[in-house]
Amino acid sequence: MTDAAPIDLYSLTPDAWTSMFTEWGEPTYRSEQVRKWVYERGVTSFSEMTNLPKALRMRLESETTLGTLRLSTERESNDGTVKRLWRLSDGQLVESVLMPYQDGRRTACISSQAGCAMGCVFCATGQMGFARHLSAGEIFQQAAVFAAELRERNERLSNVVLMGMGEPFHNYDAVLVAIRRMMAELGIGARHITVSTVGLVPQIKQFAKEGLQVKLAISLHAATDKARGALIPVNKKWPIAELIAACREYVDATGRRVSFEWALIAGQTDTDSEAHVLGRLLRGLRCHVNLIPLNPTGGFDGMPSEVPQAASFVHILESHGVPATVRVRRGIDIEAGCGQLKSDVIKKQRQAAPETSAPID
Secondary structure (H helix, E strand, O other), X not given: XXXXXXXXXXXXXXXXXXXXXXXXXXXXXXXXXXXXXHXXXXXXXXXXXOOOOHHHHHHHHHHEEOOXXXXXXXXXXXXXXXXXXXXXXXXXXEEEEEEEOOOOOEEEEOOOEEEOOOOOOOOHHHXXXXXXXXXXXXXXXXXXXXHHHHHHOOOOOOEEEEOXXXXXXXXXXXXXXXXXXXXXXXXOOHHHEEEEEXXXXXXXXXXXXXXXXXXXXXXXOOOOHHHHHHHOHHHHOOOHHHHHHHHHXXXXXXXOXXXXXXXXXXXOOOOHHHHHHHHHHHOOOOEEEEEEEOOOEOOEOOOEOOHHHHHHHHHHHHHOOOOEEEOOOOOHHHOOOOOHHHHHHHHHHHHHHHHHOOOOO
16 A cells, blocks of 8 residues: 555556556556556446456555546437536536537547636636646546447547637647547547637647647637627637637648637627628638537526528628538537536535535535
């Protein structure tokens, strides 16, 4: 037994993993056996590792841990979307979502922070404020657990989007480490990983120099500084002109197009005039616009656009030479939007607290 903090196996790089078992005097094949249990079988306890000697299982139990995420709540949608709320070792809660598609894609939407400091007014995560950054291991584990579970069903995790809780570029270094590990250890190609940012211009420029083919998505949501500043406070620090210039630098450096996320809020961001302003802003830029009917939250009174207006918005953008599609809304019945499940769980805890003394995070 050791007094040192347990080693999180999900935080170890392949070299560090091998070194640990070598230092323990274990043969190389034992290291590979444990890796298979963790990354291919997704086991949740060392007792399940039945081909290991009892002494090794006991040492693993006393000196390591199978990640720091513990399942708090899980919901499954009628469309097959699975949303999980994970409790971290310090009690913080974060979300991740697995979305299956009829064409065989299996996409994980994962979090990079507990809460978010960006304060976007229509986002449930932004409404709850910032708690802390996630470690690279905590980010990686969200994808690795889904990948292992899918592998057990003879399926594979094909795509990862960092569009869950938090601003990935506010936690830049840990996110980059996690992305590189997803590519190397989970076999997910760079072009099947997407990082979404509200527009941290210095990090966008740095990301363009990383030599990765990872996709970049920008949460734009308004095409003028006045309108965007009212929705996304960071726009006051890096206004639209600086943001679009950074996106052009990214396209020039990588040869990759940029995706722009645009929440369709009825009567606010979905009007024909807004579509024309956006079309003029993005004309000539190698990009694509993902139009997302708003996921309503308790802290924002906007409503999602109707189908005819969304179709009109697409048509107008295309008239400016800007391709656009309306994203299919998934998991609405299980509150799959960013931060919604955590907000619902905390609300219910608070309502129950006077009678049950349930903990509130």
